[in-house]
Amino acid sequence: MHKIDPTRTDLIEEFDSNPGGPHSLELAVVVNLLRLIPMEERIIIVCTKRHAEWTLAKMPKARGDRMEYYEDMVFDDYYAAVRKVFRIRWQAATGVELG
Amino acid sequence: MKKVIGYSSAWSVMPGDMLDVMVSTYGPDRYRANLVRVICGNDVPDLDIYREEEIPAPFAGEHPGREQITIAGSxxxxxxxxxxxxxxxxxxxxxxxxxxxxxxxxxxxxxxxxxxxxxxxxxxxxxxxxxxxxxxxxxxxxxxxxxxxxxxxxxxxxxxxxxxxxxxxxxxxxxxxxxxxxxxxxxxxxxxxxxxxxxxxxxxxxxxxxxxxxxxxxxxxxxxxxxxxxxxxxxxxxxxxxxxxxxxxxxxxxxxxxxxxxxxxxxxxxxxxxxxxxxxxxxxxxxxxxxRAVKGFNWSGHEQNWRCAPQEYGAIHFHDDDLYDAEWDTDFTYEVPVDLRSGVYAVHLVADDDEWYVTFYVRPKRGTATAKIAFLASTATYMAYSNIQWTWHEHFGEVAECYWTTMEPGEVFLQEHPEYGLSTYDNHSDGSGVRYASRLRPVHQVGPKTAPVWNINNDTHILGWFEEKGIAYDVITDEDLHKEGAALLAPYSAVVTGAHPEYYTTPMWDGLKTYLARGGRMAYLGGNGFIWRCAMSDALPGVIELRRAEDGIRYRDEEPGEYYMEFNGEYGGLWRRLGTSPQALCGVGTVAVGFDVSGYYVRKEASFDARAEFIFEGIGDSEVIGDFGYFAGGASGTEIDAVDFELGTPPHTLVLASSEGHSAKTMIVPDEIGLNHSAMGGDQNPKVRADMTFFETPGGGAVFSVGSIAWPGSLPHNGYDNNVSRICENVLRRFVDNTPFTMPKG
Structure with a gap:
């Protein structure tokens, strides 16, 4: 299994510059790994105002659970929300805080 | 976040029919309703292609709202x-x-x-x-x-x-x-x-x-x-x-x-x-x-077909999230006017800052047509997908869809209200696969302004294009085709499919095949079509049954011993596994799925054949086709189909163009491989491509296929002035000309 090398911050820069892809092979592997972290640890994006606002939230554990929003992580640009999710999951996967 | 939702008693209606509309509000004590004709439902602001047209209706105005309760569980x-x-x-x-x-x-x-x-x-x-x-x-x-x-x-x-x-x-x-x-x-x-x-x-x-x-x-x-x-x-x-x-x-x-x-x-x-x-x-x-038709306590394993050993299929599997009919009280009934033009319509509900569209389809009176072209709305497929929640409950959902889980307000509502039931892509709360999907409940994603743009919302790219080009069309649905077969299609010169006509009952398949054999024309403007056999039941209107037997992109394993459907006793699964492949019907069949990057089409030698001249009129010899569009920037993408002459593509089929530019994450489908290998993706595997095809039928008809769900998303590009649009227009202008096509000499 691949492990994310926390020193490869160049991959974060690549992602930030083109969050929608396509990505280099190295970054594509990292993106896949970050999309495979345990469900209960996932931070996801919720569109809270159609085409206008996206708020990060915890992945609900079970059907029927209410969404838990991060009210301090609200974005008016979808890809800004994507970049934030990428960073949060990178930190969770590597244990290394990003500046 | 949702404050108003609703559904209707039918999806397909004709002039003179009565349509019951059921509404529930969450918070507001009033809501407004009006009728709209849906022209293009994709409301991504940058595209500026959304169009709806208000139609006068007696129910238009304010109504008292209240919460209607739904109780799931069989x-x-x-x-x-x-x-x-x-x-x-x-x-x-x-x-x-x-x-x-x-x-x-x-x-x-x-x-x-x-x-x-x-x-x-x-x-x-x-x-x-x-x-x-x-x-x-x-x-x-x-x-x-x-x-x-x-x-x-x-x-x-x-x-x-x-x-x-x-x-x-x-x-x-x-x-x-x-x-x-x-x-x-x-x-x-x-x-x-x-x-x-x-x-x-x-x-x-x-x-x-x-x-x-x-x-x-x-x-x-x-x-x-x-x-x-x-x-x-x-x-x-x-x-x-x-x-x-x-x-x-x-x-x-x-x-x-x-x-x-x-x-x-x-x-x-x-x-x-x-x-x-x-x-x-x-x-x-x-x-x-x-x-029903599930293994009983005494199932021996000697028989797989419940009809051959009913005494061993005496069990019923109950689920606490089963739902057929939400059984809400009717808010108002709409009598479809005799002069209402065939098309896709919706009751637009607004409460405070929220809205919902109750979408329905107005067809012409039975046995009649008001245009030469019929748009066949894939309502069986819309039902199969209705209230899909797979992507946010499946560990591999994000890597399958190539996205970061992003939930729309309607999806958040479904997450918080499991009583509205599931789609045939989901698992029940006990882990067993969902086999039935009903339209007699509020269904998300079956209307305009829904995301991701899929099913009817993607199909409205075609309706918007019809309107832009002044091409007259009627709208008919899968449920109509299931009930009436080829007689439904007979009055039309051509049938245009939606982007993803995935699920077909046997009467639907037979009806379409008969229509084509008798001289009908079909433009299959989508991908991953005619793939799964499903069933409908006269005893249970408004629902499809699906058993995902054997292989295919099935999202879940079907329970062994339960591959035969309850509604009609037919064996479920992929049509190709039944010996009747989509390639034989429309020239192409599913080969790959991927959502990160879309490709484009490159003309092949057959596109210069005189038989195909009408299709490429105005298209340059080396012109790349569809290197633009709503779906990841190309006309060939998401789910794509190719020819397979061994599986039944008619030998005289012209492979006009094939797609290129697919990514490693656009992968060959399970039904196409006998083993996993290290060249599954579109960056290496030559089978990962969409083929654009054309063939004539002995009855004077013809079939044109593009084999890509992304195709309709390219139609609106550049104000509908582009080569995807041009090819479609060339095809349909010829298809409505009743001059018979002739088979090539063998």
Whole structure:
């Protein structure tokens, strides 16, 4: 299994510059790994105002659970929300805080 | 976040029909409604292609709003009968296969009045153990439990005998699971201490407990997850030995006059009817689409087809999230005007800052056409996807869809309201696959302004293009094709499909094939079409059944031994596995799926054949086709199809163009491979491509296919002025010319 090398911050820069892809092979592997972290640890994006606002939230554990929003992580640009999710999951996967 | 939702009694209506509209509000006490004609439903602001047109309607205006309650969960109801309510000593039993014994109290077989504390209730208790409850009618209740949880996904014979003379209840559970497992058999006998009172007014409920809906009608609560087989009611207290003999006896009523009811779920499979095999005829109804034609406790494995061994398919699988008809009260009824133009319409509901579209399809009067072109709305597929929640409950959902989980407001609403049921892509709460999807409930994603842009919303790219180009069209639906077959299509010069006509019943398939053989023309403007066989039922309108047999992108494994559909006994699964491939119908069939990058088409030598000249009029010899579009920047993407002459692509088919530019994450589908290998993606595998094809039929007809779900998303590019649009227009202008096509000389 691949492990994310926390020193490869160049991959974060690549992602930030083109969050929608396509990505280099190295970054594509990292993106896949970050999309495979345990469900209960996932931070996801919720569109809270159609085409206008996206708020990060915890992945609900079970059907029927209410969404838990991060009210301090609200974005008016979808890809800004994507970049934030990428960073949060990178930190969770590597244990290394990003500046 | 959702404040208003709704649904309608039908999706396909014709002038003169009555359409009931049901609405629920969450918070607001008023809502506004108006009628719109849907022209293009993709409302991504940058594209500036969204179009709807308001149509006068008598219901337009403000309406009082209130929350309407939906209760999910399937069960069986047997009307109250003196034979049940006059019980002295009695035994009640059923074979039980619990799938979530840990989830809390679940009704098995109950004739129970919670308010009056009378009757009996055979249940799984909070610990998952078999238990029997009796009431004295004045607040006194006794419950006997074995105290031992039933084993999950294992059969047990659960019995409870009340002996009036001894004043005792004996409850037992007999495990018949694999021989290498620890038995969970147990029994207990307790004194009752009072004379039980029976619940005279209550129906007998199986797989749940009797309850009353807030609207006052009978309902059920505490639903059971799992299978029941051979429920029985006997008018005497049986010993454990006699009780076991009863459970194994297929026809106990023939020998034992004390048998009050011997329900046989293997009878009338495919209907909602529940039959009592005994002479007493205590028949009933199944509610909310439990799964029938499933393996019983006595399934031997020698037969896979329930029709060949119904006695081994006497179980019903119940789920606490099954839902057929939400049964809301009607807010208003719309009489479709005789002069209303065929098309896609929606009741636009607005409450405060929220909105919802109740989408429906207006077809011409039966046997008539008002245009030369019919747009065939893929309503079977829309149903299959309705209320899909797979992507945010599946560990591999994000890497499959190539995205970061992003939930739209409608999806958040579904997450927080599981009572609105699931799609055929989802699993039930007990992990079993969902086989039925109904439109008689609020369904997300089947209308304009929905995301991701899929199904009807993607199809409206085609409607918007029709309008832009001034191409007259009627709208018909899969349900119409299922009912009327080729006669529905006969008045049309050409049929245009949607972007993703994935699910086909046998009558739909036969109807389309017959139409084409008799000179009809079809433009298949999509991908991953004609793939799965599904079923519809006259007994259960508004629902499809699907059994995802064998392989294919099936999202879940189908239960072994249950590949034959309940509605009609047909074998489910991929059409290609049935020996009838989509390639034989339209030239191409699914080869790959991927959502990160879309490709473009490059012309092939066959595109310069004189037979194809009309298609490429105005297109340059080396012009790249569709290197633009809504779906990841290309016309070939998401789910794509290619020719396969061995699978049935007609030999004279012209492969006009093939796509390039697919990514490593656009991967070959399971049905195309016999083994996994290291070249599955579009960056290496030459089979990962969409083929654009054309062939004529001996009847003077023709078929044009693009093999890509992304194709319609490229139509609006550059104000609908582009080569994808041009090719479509070239094809349809010729297809509405009734001059017969001629077959090439062999």
């Amino acid at each position: 069960y069986v109801t047997i009307p109250s009968n003196p034979l049940m309510t006059g019980l002295g000593s009695f035994t009640v039993q059923a074979w039980v296969f619990p799938t979530t014994p840990e989830k809390g109290t679940q009704g098995l077989v109950s004739n129970w009045d919670e308010v009056g504390t009378c009757g009996f209730a055979l249940v799984l208790d909070d610990d998952g153990a078999a238990a029997m409850r009796l009431g004295d009618g004045s607040g006194g209740i006794v419950e006997a439990t074995t105290g031992k949880p039933l084993a999950k996904r294992r059969w047990h014979l659960v019995s409870a005998a009340y002996d009036a003379e001894a004043g005792t209840i004996c409850v037992s559970q007999d495990f018949i699971g694999p021989q290498f497992e620890v038995s969970t058999s147990a029994s207990t006998t307790v004194s009752v201490g009072f004379t039980p009172a029976m619940a005279s007014a209550q129906p007998l409920i199986m797989a749940a407990m009797p309850a009353t809906h807030p609207a006052g009608r009978p309902a059920a609560s505490q639903p059971f997850n799992g299978k029941l087989d051979r429920p029985r009611l006997v008018g005497r207290a049986l010993s454990l030995t006699d009780s076991a003999a009863l459970g194994w006896d297929a026809l106990p009523h023939e020998r034992d006059r004390s048998v009050i009811a011997a329900w046989d779920f293997s009878r009338e499979i495919g209907s909602t009817r529940i039959m009592d095999a005994s002479p007493n005829g205590l028949h009933g109804q199944a509610v909310n689409l439990p799964s």
